[in-house]
Amino acid sequence: MPLKSLPMPDPGVPDLSSPLAFLRWMQRSQRRGQLLATCWGVLELACQAALPLALGLGIQAAVAGDTAAIWRAGALALLLAALQSLGGVQLHRQAVWNWITAASQLRQLLARQASRLGAGLSRRIATGELVAVSNSDVERIGWYVELTARVRAAVVVWLGLSAVVLSRRPLLGLAVLLGVPVLAASVWPLLAPLERRYGKQRAFAGRATELAADTVAGLRVLRGIGGEELFLERYRAASQQVRGAAVRTARIWSLMQAQQVLLPGLFVVATTWYGAELVVRGRIGVGELVAVYGAMAFLASPLRILGEAAHAWSVARVSAERATQVLALTRTAGEQTLAAALTRPERADLHDPVTGLTARAGRITAVVCGDPDVAGHLAGRLGGHLPLAEDERPEPSVRLGGTPLDELPLGEARAAVLVHDKEPVLLSGTLAELFEVPASGRVTTAQALTAVRADDVLDALVDGSPECGGDPMRARITERGRSLSGGQRQRLALARSLVADPAVLVLDEPTSAVDAHTESRIAAGLRELRDGRTTVLFATSPLLLDRADTVLLVHQGRVAATGSHRELLRSCPQYRAVVTRDTEPALPEQTAPEAVPAAGPAAAQTHSEEKV
């Protein structure tokens, strides 16, 4: 099977100069497949066109009472049918193969593009765009690429049939030659309004689907607070809008269906009439009349292909445009060649000239920053190669042991400094697969899981995937870890970064959703596993800050104070304000009129038997 050669080892470098050039490039990269499909298509259609001839011969023979001729006609029909079937199956196989080749090649290109763009993708386009290309545009482009071979076959057979008929009955031949393009063109006037109405229907349907998905996704809120009727009414209105639009589309579509019966039908009626006249005048036999009738009816096949082609072209053009746009994106505005190199990153201090922040090699440096957005941006900067939007200018680069990170090749910079951002994504797969990341090999998965106190996460994973047979490493993590709680997700992500064990690890609020009990234990585990490695920890929890070697307070874009957590608590009111919450208690003092008479403790009682 030719399919064995897919997916390709390398999908190649596409021509992105224009959508048409891109489609041509895709066709060129499967030239042999295109040629084969055309040949099989010609065989199938030609046999189909010739079959009425055998029928005509058979009927003529029956009229003449010639049994031997009947059997001969039967044999011819059998041969034609067999060849047609062979051509049909082979065409189908080849066409599907061509479609698959184009679709998988494009999807391979998209996967490579997504990996290349990495963090830069969301700064360049809406992320949904790339996925939409891979989902629906792939199908359409594949369809167009595959269809060209069938169109070629249809044109060859139509011209061939015209030539044969033209040589015997010039008037009929002319009708075939001109009739096909005229009939094919006759659907065009309806095509544009159909597309328009269908587009509207799709937009309404998209809106209704969105509403349904949204309502269902927020159902826990609705069931908890109310508002089901409000949202149902809204959905009903959207649903009825879809119905109305779909019926309006169906009006044109049913008109087209009627037209597709009527016009070719008229053509067949006219030729049958003409044929019958010829029979009356003794110019042809009844058998030939049947053959003419059959041949005219056959023309529906190439007509269908031509109609399909018009439709395919109109949608593939748009899809190819989207695909070329996505494939032409680059990570940053201008990608320059990067020549700097690092020596012993684990022994180097990390320094940011913008804020004046320095993280000593081999130490845990905690950074406290009042504004979460500033902290997030600073954490991103510490890794270098911050993706920029079109209009952004880069700031001076962070240096690792004197080497500007921005001048290192991207991969090398990422290997030296790992920025664990606020929302690290858990990629779906088994737990074992989650930890398959480029790593130093110094920290085992078991050590990392222990450090983040993940016992309850492992239990939850085993509970949630019955197929893992009790082994948490074989348990599946669903997309984005949705089946886990926020704190559980954070701990797995932290464990993954610990396994990667980079020379420099920048952590931005890694345990913000973890309870205090667990957080204090994680702080100890982190200390142990990052021993001798450089760690920058953005945090506000005293449980974490207390474990750092040095704490920096960043205020108004600069490092404002340095010291240990306890020193800063004592000496720096600004620090105290950010870290402790003396000024703003979370639960207000009792103000409720029906407040319990006695002080707090008496307000609630427990009867828990296991009370310690």
Place this chain on the structure above:
Amino acid sequence: MKPPVVRQHGPAAMLPVASPATVRSYLRLLARRHRSGFAAVIGLHAVATVAGLVGPWVLGSLVQELSTGTTEGRILAGIGWYLLALLVQSAFIGWSRLRGSVLGEEVLADLREDFLVRSVALPPGVLERAGTGDLVSRGTTDIDRLAKSVREAVPELAVALVSVALVLGALLLTSPLLAVTAVIGMPLLLATSRWYFRRAPQSYRSESAGYAAVNTVLAETVDAGRTVEALRLGEERIRLTDRRIGEWLAWERYTLWLRTVWFPSVDATYALAVLATLTLGGVYAVHGWIGIGQLTAGVLYAQALTNPVDLILRWYDELQVGQASLARLVGVREVADPETDEHVQPAGHQVSAAEVRFGYREGADVLHGISLEVAPGSRVALVGPSGAGKSTLGRLLAGIYAPGRGSVTLGGAPLARMPAERIRAEVALVNQEHHVFVGTLRDNLRLARAEADDVELHAALAAVDAQGWVAALPEGLDTEVGSGGTGLTPPQAQQLALARLVLADPHTLVLDEATSLLDPRAARHLERSLSRVLEGRTVIAIAHRLHTAHDADVIAVVEQGRISEYGSHPELVAAGGPYAALWRSWRDEG
């Protein structure tokens, strides 16, 4: 060729899939609702098909008359009939297709609306356990698949079945002998189709799952762009995509092979039908058992069978895909509603748990006999390590789950016996989920109290400190928010959720780590909004941050499904247990 190995795609659905009996009874319901529409479509199509059969009949008669000698007038009359029939056929085809679409769209609208009506009435406990992911995919993917079935497969199949019946009828009228001859290849068709349809539906489902799996990987790579780049997973993602493409292609290859076997056998049956009518029919004609006209019409009718039979075969498995989706949609009807009683009325606001035991699975209890009294207006903090059962306890106190043993009561009445609509007027669970619905800001607020006017909405927003940014929005309350609209920041979304609480005005709140997913520095601001909402209400807070616990009247430390420490903050600190140790490291007093 053997089918590829099936890969497991994540955990199984937790919501039921309808049994065939439920699907059948639902279909009967739909059929009753749309009986007249369905009859009209079949009737119109029957007329169109009969008109379409006139063509071969005319040709047959022409051949008959031409071979015996005829006049111009007879030809003209025949052609006239043909033309008339063609006009009727075209008109009725258009008409029946239109009526079919109208009917199909009505059925589809019913299906999707019925689904949502049932979904929004699902018991909160079921939603909490099963999550909403499966339900969302039923509401989107399955509805789309079913739309394809209802719009294309059902009408095509109905039309094709009518056509086959009518063509066979015409063949029988033309000559019973020829009719028997034409169906000579049927056993072959039945045998190979049986073979094919035993394998095909499952394989096509796997194939489309494989196609979607490639997309899932790609979507994840895109979505996790930062993580992929930071951890240098780019090459791995490319390899994974290529592997998924390989798995998808394995199914493509397999289904292609199924068709490679099946298609020629189908072709052979068609050819057999035409050949048998032609040759055997020719012999019958030579023997004078049938006329030339009958022979011609018979051959053409035999050929005319090809198209509708092809349609039946083509759409049959699409119908099966639709059936699977229908079973998933109708499945939500099989979720049992908890037995509730409209008449259970709470007397007072006291929340009590007595000897509560609870487990998600048989024999694996998460809570082991917890008792807790929450006085009206008091604040209780539940603290403890992850997985100790704090959230589960919170959900029991909010009436979302019913206790396995023991009881949870509100004002003396068991929560488990109250309908969700009653409970939520009294108790609300505030969790990490702060869903912003697609729609206007007003819709997002009014869901909590449908009759609220703008003054009340603004007051609620002011109460949570959100009037500032709402006033800054260009269209105020009419601003479209949610996915596709103006994006709200997580703290804004959380404030919106809090404003809903102000509107809904329950006297008791269960806070489940309500602000924990937010950046702690943003959470501080939000806590101001939250504390305004909490004023004057009973609060049960599942706390991550110790300062939340510090401010509560009572702290219950939950460990391994039991309450291990209990008392006010000063009491617990004085007791010198684990809580005290934690507090000292938090506040640096040690």
